[in-house]
Amino acid sequence: CIRDRLSSALSELKQANDALRGEMEQARELERQRLAFFSAASHELKTPVTILKGQLTGMLDGVDVYRDRDKYLARSLQVTGRMEALVQEILMVSRMESGSTAFHPSPLDLSELVRQQLELDRELFAQRQMRVQARLTPLLTLRADTAMLAKAVENVLSNAALYSPAGALVQVQTRLEGAQAVLTVENTGVQIGDAALPHLFDAFYREEQSRNRKSGGSGLGLYLSLIHISEPTRLRCIS
Numbered sequence: 001c002i003r004d005r006l007s008s009a010l011s012e013l014k015q016a017n018d019a020l021r022g023e024m025e026q027a028r029e030l031e032r033q034r035l036a037f038f039s040a041a042s043h044e045l046k047t048p049v050t051i052l053k054g055q056l057t058g059m060l061d062g063v064d065v066y067r068d069r070d071k072y073l074a075r076s077l078q079v080t081g082r083m084e085a086l087v088q089e090i091l092m093v094s095r096m097e098s099g100s101t102a103f104h105p106s107p108l109d110l111s112e113l114v115r116q117q118l119e120l121d122r123e124l125f126a127q128r129q130m131r132v133q134a135r136l137t138p139l140l141t142l143r144a145d146t147a148m149l150a151k152a153v154e155n156v157l158s159n160a161a162l163y164s165p166a167g168a169l170v171q172v173q174t175r176l177e178g179a180q181a182v183l184t185v186e187n188t189g190v191q192i193g194d195a196a197l198p199h200l201f202d203a204f205y206r207e208e209q210s211r212n213r214k215s216g217g218s219g220l221g222l223y224l225s226l227i228h229i230s231e232p233t234r235l236r237c238i239s
Contacts, residue, residue: 041086041090045083045086045087048079048080048082048083048086049083051079052076052079052080052083055072055075055076055079056076058072059072059073103145103148104145104146105143105144105145106143106144106145106146107141107142107143108141108142108143108144108146108149109138109139109140109141110140110141110142110149110174110181110183111136111137111138111139111140111174113146113149113150113153114134114136114153114172114174114183115134115136116150117150117153117154117157118132118134118157118172120154121154121157121158121161124158124161125161125170128161128164128166128167128168129166129167130161130164130166130167130168130169130170131167131168131169131170132169132170132171132172133169133170133171133172134171134172134173135171135172135173135174135175136172136173136174137174137175137176140174140175140176140181142181153183156183156185157170157172157185160185160187163187164187164188168187168188169187169188170185170186170187170188171184171185171186171187171188172184172185172186173186
């Protein structure tokens with residue numbers, strides 16, 4: 001009857017309106033996140049640019065300590081390197097979030113990939129006098145983009161090395177949980193505050209006591225790890 005058809009049409013219209021409202025809210029949230037990201041990126045670049053400008057101006061004007069040009073040219077080069085690394089990471093985030101980065105999944109052994117990365121990071125852990133215990137389940141096969149997953153693993157391991165005190169123990173484990181390959185990286189000697197845990201994978205986030213830029217961190221390492229990993233893989237960072 002007409003009443004039933006009208007009721008059905010109104011119900012479909014409401015569902016369509018709800019779906020449209022949800023899409024609009026999602027679009028607004030994505031735009032908010034995009035603006036927040038670029039605002040944070042601008043803030044992160046402002047500090048090294050200010051340092052570089054001050055050093056170069058001091059050298060040109062021959063002000064006090066800046067008369068030692070060789071010393072401050074070397075420091076300016078270090079600052080430029082930090083800026084270059086940050087710009088490269090921002091460009092990587094932009095490419096991946098825009099979908100312009102091609103993924104090439106293929107079968108790989110997660111444990112072997114982690115073992116290779118630990119070997120590459122051996123010197124970093126040695127410099128910080130850290131002990132590494134690895135328990136890697138052999139033949140832990142999954143499908144992923146090897147280069148992307150290797151970068152994610154590298155970021156997680158280097159994060160454990162750079163933000164743990166000298167002499168800390170870092171435990172690395174791979175295992176299978178159901179249908180998921182799991183990588184756990186657990187470091188000792190420092191703890192992450194409960195308030196910081198929900199934000200660890202946010203772009204440019206640093207817990208307050210870790211904001212010292214002498215570590216060289218950009219605040220993008222774990223964020224890049226999150227968008228690098230493939231669906232069947234889970235990374236855990238425990239502090």
